[in-house]
Amino acid sequence: MDRLIRFADFELDVERYQLTRAGAQIRLERLPMDLLILLASRHGELIARADIVDRLWGGSPFRDTENGLNTAIRKIRIALEEDPAKPRHLITVKGKGYRLDGTRAAGADAPVPAASANEAGPPAAMRALVLPFANLTGDPAQESLASALADEISATLGALDPARLLMIARTTAARYRGQQKSIGEIARELKLDYVLEGSLTQEANRLRILTRLIRCADEVQIWSRAHEPIAQGALDVLEEVAAALARDIEPTLGDQRHAALARRLPVDPAAHDAYVRGRYFWYRRVHFDAGFSAHHGLDGEDFFRSRQYFETALERDPNYALGYTGLSNYYGSTAVHGFFAPEEGWPVAREMAENALELDPGLPEAHHALAAVRYFFEWDWSRAEAGFKEALRLNPSYPEAHRLYARLLAACGRRAESDAAAGRAERIDPLAFQGSRAFGMVLAGQHAQVVSDYLSPGHREHPPLLYQLLAIAFEVKKLYAQAVDATLEALVRCGQHARAAAIRAQWEADGYEAVLRWHLDDLLARRRTRYTSPLLLAETYARLGDPGEMFRWLEAALAERSSRLCELRTNPWFQPYRATSRMRLIEKHIGAGQA
Template sequence: MKTHGLIRFADFELDIERYELRRAGQEIRLERLPMELLILLASRDGELISRADIIRVLWGPNTFRDTENGINTAIRKIRLALDDDPITPRHIKTLKGKGYRLDGIHQAPAAAAPRNPEPAVRVIVLPFDNMTGDATQDAFCEALAAETSATLGTLRPDRLAVIARTTAAHYRRTGKSIAEIARELSVDYVLEGSLTREGRRVRILAQLVRCADQSQIWSRAYEPVSQGALNIQQEVGAALATEVTPTLTQHQLTTLARRLPVAPAAHDAYLRGRYYWYRRVHFDAAFSATHALSGEDFFRSRNYFDSAVESDPSYALGYAGLSNFYGSTVVHGFYPPEHGWQLARSAAERALELDPELPEAHHAMAAVHYFYDWDWRKAEAEFLCALRLNPSYPEAHRLYARLLLAIGRDAEGHAQMTRAEKLDPLAFQGSRAFGLILSGGHEQAVHEYFSRAANERSPLIYQVLATAFEVKGLFKESVEATIEALICCNEHARAEAIRGRWATGGHDAVLEWLCADLLARHRAGYVSPLVLAEVYAKLGRPDEMFHWLDEALAERSSRLCELRTIAWFQRWLSTGRFRSLEKRQGF
């Protein structure tokens, strides 16, 4: 299904990216469900869409809502918006017992000789080597490589795909050859550089290597004389872009240089904060909250983001980092939503005020709309904006995928997860497996990821496998995966406690112990009520489950936006109490 672009029919324009229907330039208001149905009909180029397909896309599988009346009402509202007579319709045609189609879509003329687009060139920017003997220059070297990587991702999405810096960082001082790196990551070019010192003069050397024949196709020496040395990003980026695409617009050249802070110390702090944030955020939030996994990396990231904005109060990236910290710590169970999300919103708004075209700022605002506002339309618009500004931004692909999976657009969601993992294969290892769990693909997750060697499994993969095995009723395997996940996270005492409960009482004993542990932590501090609802669902105790779901709704628990994807609640989806809960939630 097409999810972006402009579709014209009759004298109407449907702007999918802006989520807007227009006639003669004037916007026509449509509610969310009729708009989603119109987009579905328009995206199929006049094909017949069955009512079953409409239900699957708009409400998701295994729905028990009154979808028949829902479809009829949505069609009626679309016809009112289009001024379409239901007796003699011009636009929305009904085929009784079959479905609906949208007539009159204007097709773009076909090219005389269409060609398949060339695949995007894949580039990795390796960490710059500090050859000065001065350890204080390490941060400067990190800044050069990391920001060159980030800004290059904003150039040409159809021609340039940049491997994320978190994966590139793993190749620091590994001794691997260009050929080995190219083979492992399937990259076409490697950009590498170094910082050297000759007396009081500092020189930055950079070279671009083509992996196919390992030939150096560009190199440059740069001698900075002030803080303006960071402008090397513009020169390096322009040279690289010229190699892979004939022209580079002035706007793109400006973009390459616009992300830099006034104070280099702010940039150094931001990079360090982002490192720790990435290291912790890629855990399963439900698993993390259930087992009280350490938030040390989150809180270390916050200290660095604070330092970044203190060093340079006009540094938008620092505020985007703070927004990510506040939002993530809520999702992972450290704070109640009203505490963290208001701070996350304020920081994201400040970042956008300072730099309206910063991808990280739009991603941060999208997270607020998704996890707290439960406004999928606004969240999707912000995700698409972030990806338009930087198509090589893996974190935006990953979180956008979660939204798509939550609203039943599974194929698009899995494609986004795959894209994130491909752009940053080491830091995002297991993201696609997590996406499979969200869409109910437990069997596939086990099949694809359990067969991997143990050294190829990230903590997230173990966490995902624990869920998949438990859903399938393979409780021994689930407990073993849980123990492995906890060991990976240095939670050895908790791993031993679960091992002991399993040995003495099996799966029920483990669940009862988890329940008692969560209640004790709830009495002592904050525990997400949604986590308590999940454990009671596993225990088959609906009264307690619904009590805690009501508590979760009252506090706007973040993961309620993905309520229908949580496996433990599936058996109650058709009950009146669950439908009432969803209605109060606004879905």
């Protein structure tokens, strides 16, 4: 979706959620604004009333959508000062729907004359990428450090000067690991201004970090350095590459650099070493779909290894704020992924996030961690949104905050804003956005689009997350053979070969209901020996078409504040039951949509 869309003398800024005319802001309520964004984004395409209702209300049977849509159209026309009898822009096609004529992306305008020196706007942000560090030590145990060093350098640089420097996210960078592409080729693909590359080497028993910073316009190396020993060297790299960027981009970056680095760097270099290793393992596991992972009991070894490293970081430096954010993320993620009851994980996650904020009120990771608690556990929508916004104000290059904020907006039914937030995530993490985009479409109920986008020829190599999401989309569309295939592919890619074989046997013997019954028996058996979320059982009974048992377990999930219950209204398994009074009461308790 284009950020700026123009028609006549109006300008619609999707990211800022703002409509202006000749520079003056025009106020629109949320629903009319969402509808205007939807119509404008289609650039004159006719949109059926039913599609608008599904998009803005999620097909909710509890709303008077007919009057709501008519009211929204009327308010847009008032804002545009249009005569309903002779509209110029918002056109009604009787019996069909609506279209918005005359729109154009801001970038499609004719060139604007250069402004005077006094009128010049701020220059566009520089785009930079930290490539995965190459592990040249010959020791596979150093692979986590090589990856995590690059990730943490990227996160640190992203917070230095948000208006001047946009860091491309770690997951996009990871796609270039091992590829034989030149700096110039990577720069052209991602439209980069700077690339940092590095490696770990070993001489005798000493590890060394080799790094160099490349300016892409002329492929000139503007800085390079070798550091040892490894622990102190990791901190030196952060300081020196930031200084090199400051010198080459803008001298005023220096003051922000010192303040930002002071917040992120611990007293003990070994604390930082432990933190980046912990973050490597946390990232490696957190991007699985939590519902799929919990249903299939995927192991949490990476999560548990990350906790050990985060705890070590705090043992080395008890005042290291990032160490507390790591633990907060660990306790929250393991609750969402079904390893612990919400009451065991989320209160600790809250305490860790509050500790981090007390030590550093300006740390984006701390605001993100506390916002996650308010979203998944406390269901405090407005404070969760404020937390995500603050994290992104402090570091607009922070992809995790963009993704979770987009989820919150989708859960609240604010789909146009959710799409815009997802679009921002795509700009900073373009190559990894495939799974994020599919996740957003599943939340929005666009299962047919997920199937068509990712089942076509040429879309065969996907990360486990995408196969997990495809399994959901296929089942919703009653494409059961494809759902089984996607499930098996996801499980095999996660190393769950025995479980994949068992599901295949059930499918080949008795069909898809047998697969779901097998799932149910497996969950009930697990529940006898370890924590198993009642929400998993509610979802399985919903898929089996048993509303009595579904509601019994759903009410148990409500009583324990099951982590994923905050996304009840976007959960595909419960859509057939949303018209019932019991489901309406449960949704009322959760308070979704009150942000």
